Amino acid sequence: MAEATAPPTRRLEILSAAAELFARRGYHGVSIGDLGRAVGLTGPALYRHFRGKEALLAEMLLDISERLLAEGGRRVEAAESPAAALDALLRWHIDFALDNPALITVHVRELGNVPQPQRREIRRLQRAYAEEWVKVLRLIHPESTDDRARSATHAVFGLLNSTPHSTGDLSRDAMAGLLHAMASDALTGAFRS
């Protein structure tokens, strides 16, 4: 009873459905059976594609962290000034959050459920991504401190990542503009002594 189409799309299809379910009900609130059903399979079928539930989550978070860091770093390097770099980071993060609300939610909430070997690596990537922001902020505000820049960065992440909880009152473009304006101003406010 295999589907006519059995491409390597399956893994991605499962990851995508899992992101949605994990975001809505939490990692422990979703069973392997739920996951399978979401893509038209039975639970055990997932073991043909992933080592287990934890491995699935780990791969999901690893992928998100890598994408955030890679593209973030790319845009910073391409920028011609610290201010432009910050703007590029802002736009990248906003686009990612608006395009992948479920991924952002899981990324923020479920790290604690990833087993240790991979948990470390994900944390490393998350930290490296945050440090991109810190680095740029320190170039713009050399008179401040790393600690302040780090706290401001996390606060802005909180602001931008809150998107998934917004019930979509605004259009995507309006929301992107709003978040950009708010985050920009928050970041200048963070360094006004």
Added chain:
Amino acid sequence: MAEATAPPTRRLEILSAAAELFARRGYHGVSIGDLGRAVGLTGPALYRHFRGKEALLAEMLLDISERLLAEGGRRVEAAESPAAALDALLRWHIDFALDNPALITVHVRELGNVPQPQRREIRRLQRAYAEEWVKVLRLIHPESTDDRARSATHAVFGLLNSTPHSTGDLSRDAMAGLLHAMASDALTGAFRS
């Protein structure tokens, strides 16, 4: 083997420990046994104080929502101008978040695990609290829209509630000041057309 002290403190003690555990590992990641152990009891002992695990969570979220709304409303009424009201809301929310990081985390993440009769009530309270912010923002920016004010409010909640994820680089006072500055500026940025 009852403790010498068996005051009604027990309920609060359990709720407090539960908040900490739920915040760290998520509702489904904490067992009744874990909960009991955290206060020096066995799992089944909890049923002397709560109807069940869901009821415990419900009571916790209900209490948080009520406190946020009650004190928020009080401060708004006591304020002499919309600007002062906004400032009061800001300070109240920041104080609450910094003093109760675990509660804030659970409040944001675990609504979905509350069973239906009480879920509705909690949502109602959360909405009412957010509408306090919206109301004040609309007084300050009558030319804007409710939708915009609502989205801005949720974004600011995200910013302020991100505190628990900050690894405490700054002192409490420094953090409070930083959050206040960032949120204030974010909210003016939200309405600059």
Added chain:
DNA sequence: GTCCGATGTTAATCAACGTTAACAGCACCG
């Protein structure tokens, strides 16, 4: 045409969990 690897399925296993039952000590009231 046959064989094989990839991809499914159903049935079985084993642990964990929420909850309830049965029982015990303690404080306090008469």
Added chain:
DNA sequence: CGGTGCTGTTAACGTTGATTAACATCGGAC
């Protein structure tokens, strides 16, 4: 004193869940 709640405990129950085993199908390589 004797009883009666209140608050614990341990043992037992039933369910659910992750994982594995055993078995089926299909498409393509030879």
